[in-house]
Amino acid sequence: xxxxxxxxxxxxxxxxxxxxxxxxxxxxxxxxxxxxxQYSRKGPELLxxxxxxxxxxxxxxxxxxxxxxxxxxxxxxxxxxxxSATYLCAMSVGNTPLVFGKGTRLSVIA
Amino acid sequence: DGGITxxxxxxxxxxxxxxxxxxxxxLNHDAMYWYRQDPGQGLRLIYYSQIVNDFQKGDIAEGYSxxxxxxxxxxxxVTSAQKNPTAFYLCASxxxxxxxxxxxxFGSGTRLTVV
Numbered sequence: 311x312x313x314x315x316x317x318x319x320x321x322x323x324x325x326x327x328x329x330x331x332x333x334x335x336x337x338x339x340x341x342x343x344x345x346x347x348q349y350s351r352k353g354p355e356l357l358x359x360x361x362x363x364x365x366x367x368x369x370x371x372x373x374x375x376x377x378x379x380x381x382x383x384x385x386x387x388x389x390x391x392x393x394s395a396t397y398l399c400a401m402s403v404g405n406t407p408l409v410f411g412k413g414t415r416l417s418v419i420a
Numbered sequence: 421d422g423g424i425t426x427x428x429x430x431x432x433x434x435x436x437x438x439x440x441x442x443x444x445x446x447l448n449h450d451a452m453y454w455y456r457q458d459p460g461q462g463l464r465l466i467y468y469s470q471i472v473n474d475f476q477k478g479d480i481a482e483g484y485s486x487x488x489x490x491x492x493x494x495x496x497x498v499t500s501a502q503k504n505p506t507a508f509y510l511c512a513s514x515x516x517x518x519x520x521x522x523x524x525x526f527g528s529g530t531r532l533t534v535v
Binding site for chain 1: 424426453455460461462463465468478508510512517518520521522523524525526527528529531
């Protein structure tokens with residue numbers, strides 16, 4: 311079983327839809343959780359950071375961590391064509407390099 | 421503007437050749453990382469360096485080598501021993517290894533193709 315599982319998609323939604331992106335993980339020691347957005351042929355950029363369980367909101371984006379289920383989510387409200395990208399989850403125990411999911415490719419259709 | 425510069429953007433290598441990918445940062449970050457990205461595989465860690473003159477192997481270090489002689493620079497050499505080097509290579513940095521829990525800053529990547 312891989313440490314971090316993420317459905318690669320592709321996921322295609324109409325403009326204005328609510329998007330839900332998810333990752334599951336097996337290592338209960340993970341405490342620090344991140345979401346990155348990567349446009350085609352570019353490097354990933356940090357979108358959201360969350361420590362331990364709970365929710366964090368930033369504009370149209372909400373990151374959610376459920377440590378009891380080993381499950382993290384990223385919600386995008388009022389999705390826009392400019393949100394079309396690959397979204398990568400990443401996590402860390404705190405003293406090791408980040409472990410990344412495979413990424414989910416999202417297309418928002420105008 | 422502070423950031424990470426990777427060069428070249430595109431690189432073509434003949435079979436049996438060694439090539440070096442450049443990564444330079446002006447963020448004053450101590451820690452630097454190299455990842456490889458293949459379609460459907462996500463990001464896989466090749467090498468990382470917590471501080472100058474120190475580096476550790478990641479999950480897929482075979483066929484690669486690195487050096488960290490300066491804080492700003494962390495070049496990656498893809499040797500002829502790497503059997504399948506065609507991929508997108510990403511360099512990243514964090515203020516320190518401990519603060520990597522707050523995430524990395526990535527460069528724009530180098531796409532390496534074997535011809």
